[in-house]
Amino acid sequence: MKKVLLVLCALVLLVGTVAEGAEPIKIGCLVQLTGSGATWGEHHRDMSIIAVEEINAAGGLLGRPVELVIYDFRGRQEDAVNAARRLILEDKVQVIAGTNFSGCQIAIVPISEQHKVPIVSFSATNPAVTVDPQTGKVRPYSFRVCFTDPYQGKAIAEFLGTTLNLKTAVIFHDVGSDYSEGMKQFFEDHFPKVGGKVVGTYGYRDGDVDFRAQITQAKATGAEAVFLPGMYKEMALIIKQAAEMDWKPVFIGGDGYSPAMTEIAGDAMNGTYWLTHIATDDPDVQPLVKKYEKRFNKKPVEIVSCTLAYDTIMWIADAIKRAGEYDGAKIRDALANTQGLQLPDFVLTVDPATNTPHNKPTAILVFEGSVEKLYQKVIPQD
Structure with a gap:
């Protein structure tokens, strides 16, 4: 076994009706x-x-x-x-x-x-x-x-195309991530069904820190929205660098989101949307x-x-x-x-x-005043 795998804790509290000496x-x-x-x-x-x-x-x-x-x-x-x-x-x-x-x-x-x-x-x-x-x-x-990625991709596509009435989008995706690639596929499949069009896709790798080349290409498409099916550090850097390059589309992502993104993106997080498992409030x-x-x-x-x-x-x-x-x-x-x-x-x-879980509730958040707020609660139906 590799030494990098560390047993961090073994917790045992012997209280209540636990039999003395019982095997855990x-x-x-x-x-x-x-x-x-x-x-x-x-x-x-x-x-x-x-x-x-x-x-x-x-x-x-x-x-x-x-x-x-x-x-x-x-x-x-x-x-x-x-x-x-x-x-x-x-x-x-x-x-x-x-x-x-x-x-x-x-x-x-x-x-x-x-x-x-x-x-x-x-x-x-x-x-x-x-x-x-x-x-x-x-x-x-x-x-x-x-919940699953197909629901996330469908819900985000419907939210962009129907609720926000945005019809063009680009995607920044982690080409080495099953999660990211799956979300990309599900969004691409469903966005046209609500009148939308994906006008560009831009790949990167986990750990990348400079996205300016992809942002330059994406900005040139004139896309109204950017779908980010990634993890929070890369997504925050993309949002931050886009703001620095004076590009301000609507950003939306899935449950790779984290409130800690504000530590990287700062005020650029304002006006972004995120579909996640539950609202913090x-x-x-x-x-x-x-x-x-x-x-x-x-x-x-x-x-x-x-x-x-x-x-x-x-x-x-x-x-x-x-x-x-x-x-x-x-x-x-x-x-x-x-x-x-x-x-x-x-x-x-x-x-x-x-x-x-069957029909698990989800939440769409919006950042306003550098604070996440519940925008809409959604319960998927069969």
């Missing part, structure tokens, strides 16, 4: 603490810790304490595979929470299926995470607590904000990441209870058969054809 129930947790998505990973980790502490304070699961085993997968497929293998073969976990990247999640599907250990992703939105694109069949041991998640502040003595920046992580751990805990046994195959069955589970921000019912 282990929940694996794959988070990114290194690289461009580290701010998400830190909040995934921290809120998972809070959720497990609450579970143990309430008596644990099946009369046993819960132990959270966390690895940093660094946003890389190779490290995600190595971490998943270690969790399953060495730590003997029967269920895993994580990851947040579609490519990494897809990469660990074979090992989870081989060993019958279900993995619930925080925010891997590519359809191929849970459904094999070759066969159209559901991947039995892969789940997500978030949603009253349903304020109790989670207070829990985070009390536990870590600071305000959470990534409230979406906090919410998704808390939802994931609580969903897994509920499935273990209903399974009645700490067994990967039985936990898988319980996850797939989840109906009407009340979580802080929504009621979870799983679509068994996709292992994805």
Whole structure:
């Protein structure tokens, strides 16, 4: 096992009705603490810790304490595979929470299926995470607590073309990202259906910092809007550099968004739109904000990441209870058969054809006065 994979914590609180000396129930947790998505990973980790502490304070699961085993997968497929293998073969976990990247999640599907250990992703939105694109069949041991890219692409296209009445757009996309390329495709497919036209696409690579050449070309198209299906650091740099080059189209992106983008883009963030999982000012998640502040003595920046992580751990805990046994195959069955589970921000019912929440609410945010605000709440319908 590579030394870069670090066990960050093993949390066990022996309280309530937990039997003394009982063997812990282990929940694996794959988070990114290194690289461009580290701010998400830190909040995934921290809120998972809070959720497990609450579970143990309430008596644990099946009369046993819960132990959270966390690895940093660094946003890389190779490290995600190595971490998943270690969790399953060495730590003997029967269920895993994580990851947040579609490519990494897809990469660990074979090992989870081989060993019958279900993995619930925080925010891997590519359809191929849970459904094999070759066969159209559901991947039995892969789940997500978030919505999918096809819905994001469709909703963003409709919002631009119908709500904002913008008819021309360009796309800046990460050519090495399954997430970004999938979102690009879904937007391209749907934007013409609402009277729009994609007039240019411009690729880049994760870690790029200079986008002036692409911005120059995109600006020349006269596009009214820019779709950004990427991660927050690159998207913030694109917005910042576009403003510096006196180009001010309407920018809109998906759930790769982060409030931390203001640290890079500053006032250029004003007037931008983002489709994400939940609005930070949603009253349903304020109790989670207070829990985070009390536990870590600071305000959470990534409230979406906090919410998704808390939802994931609580969903897994509920499935273990209903399974009645700490067994990967039985936990898988319980996850797939989840109906009407009340979580802080929504009621979870799983679509068994996709292992994805059915009709999960989403939020479109707008930046005004350097602050994100809820512009519109959307609940997808079949």
